[in-house]
Amino acid sequence: MFDEFVLDNGVRIIGERMPHCRSTSVGLWVASGSQYELPHENGMSHFIEHMLFKGTQKRSARAIAEEMDAVGGALNAFTAKECTCFYAKTVDEDLPLAMDILTDIFLHSRFDPEDIEREKGVVLEEIAMAEDTPEDVVHELIMLSQYGDQPISRPILGSEENIRSFTRESILEYYNRLYRPEDTVLAIAGNYDWEKVLEMAQRYLGDFKAQGERRSDFVTNPVEPTVLWREKDIEQMHLCLAFPTAPMGSEELYPTTLFNSVLGGAMSSHLFQSIREERGLAYSVYSYPNTYTDCGMLTVYAGTNPESAGEVVKLIRDEIAAFVETGLTEQEFRQAKAQLKASYILGQESVSNHMNALGRRKLLLDSTQTEEEVLAKIEAVTREETNAILRRVLMSPCAYAFVGKNAEKLAKTVG
Structure with missing residues (x-):
């Protein structure tokens, strides 16, 4: 408590x-x-x-x-x-x-x-x-x-x-x-x-008082995702794809985190195995969800040789398309749920992690969540629910960003 x-x-x-x-x-x-x-x-x-x-x-x-x-x-x-x-x-x-x-x-x-x-x-x-x-x-x-x-x-x-x-x-x-x-x-x-x-x-x-007019609240409105690029004379092409997700505090957080683990959030994930382990096209490739009070997004990142960048983008899109088609298998779902629970429990060993979770949630959502509540919510997630959210998120219009040599040329192949 x-x-x-x-x-x-x-x-x-x-x-x-x-x-x-x-x-x-x-x-x-x-x-x-x-x-x-x-x-x-x-x-x-x-x-x-x-x-x-x-x-x-x-x-x-x-x-x-x-x-x-x-x-x-x-x-x-x-x-x-x-x-x-x-x-x-x-x-x-x-x-x-x-x-x-x-x-x-x-x-x-x-x-x-x-x-x-x-x-x-x-x-x-x-x-x-x-x-x-x-x-x-x-x-x-x-x-x-x-x-x-x-x-x-x-x-x-x-x-x-x-x-x-x-x-x-x-x-x-x-x-x-x-x-x-x-x-x-x-x-x-x-x-x-x-x-x-x-x-x-x-x-x-106790004597802390407001000194000026309160800030305005900004609302993040949905917009059509675009393709952006930056030319940089560097060795690798750095690329991201992004999809909209539910905001902070949503009940969709846990299903999203579960399917992200299978997509690109772990060493056994589809993207890591396909792009790094099987083909050796990237050292760093991963995906992660990010949430804010009124919006959220799931981002896929890879860093690769500019000559391989087009192939890597296609592989990412193909893996996502296949993932949408099949969804999480029962084994993948059980493994992702075990990973999420273990990650959360191990993080609970740090007083700093406790303070961070308390402070952020209280400030931004004005709410609290016990360890038991979090674990119960993870356990309550079903594979059917996760696959439905997976498909809705990954079938949404996709944003792209590219940084590196000939980034504009690559951007025009997906725009």
Whole structure:
């Protein structure tokens, strides 16, 4: 069971006690991500994530790092399409320090103009690193192919032009619009005293007030998928195909995850065996589902020699067509279900995984799910249901993205 409480200002607190552990993982989750950015703001959520480690009213950037290092803890953050999370993992006795530091950077960062200009250089290097990673580039491109020019398809890192344009004033305006108590969740998992957690939450977050107008909600609308490409002078052709799926929280999540495991989510999958093991045409080939609050997609990826790219695309399409025709066999279905249950159970051994699941689900869906509920839902999935969803998804119009030499030529063969 979970511990839950809502502060008077709307901050939601959720915890999962794991008394057999000697550690705690605590995270502050906020509904700030590229999904909520206007075009000229794209990259702002991620940039603010960086800035919150650059010093507060009572701690320098160095002090933030040194205080956590001094107790052997870990402090970090990440930005996603629909959320930003600042988190710490410590031994249980150091939870008060983790709470102090996390809430301090979350609420009292200085946003010093000199720090802002310096951090622009760091983020621009991060963008350059992603641009030099063609697998990242093609995954960004497939989002644009699938959703068109909508907020969900914008890159989390933003563009060089946007990053250079950010000012302290524009950053604070965005921060005040997005960092609001009603859009914030404090999640904790591990060995903790709930009453002490509530006392610390009230002390550190009780006076947290909204400073600006609330963000607008963006809705992702269905669009006709397209074929996009980027020419890059690199050794491999990186390619993706994508199909629309149900959004986060849908009962179709588990059937989709099951058939994805058989299609391209495991070493024994159809795509891995056909393209890598039998023909040696790719080192990396896989598929995966990705869900957001109002949409979802299943992506197939492969990296291959440009001369083999056309053959690989045809093999992927042929494998998908055959999969639609036959569906999952009884043996494949049982194996996929066993894999999914085992993967989930093994992930439950980490307090960080518990905190991540708690925080993300509470922030984005305002709900919780116990381990028993998850396993029961997996067990309840039928082969007939899975095959019906498989066919609907994989018979949908397909988006394509290609990155590499002669990408345009390849794109025109499928367009």
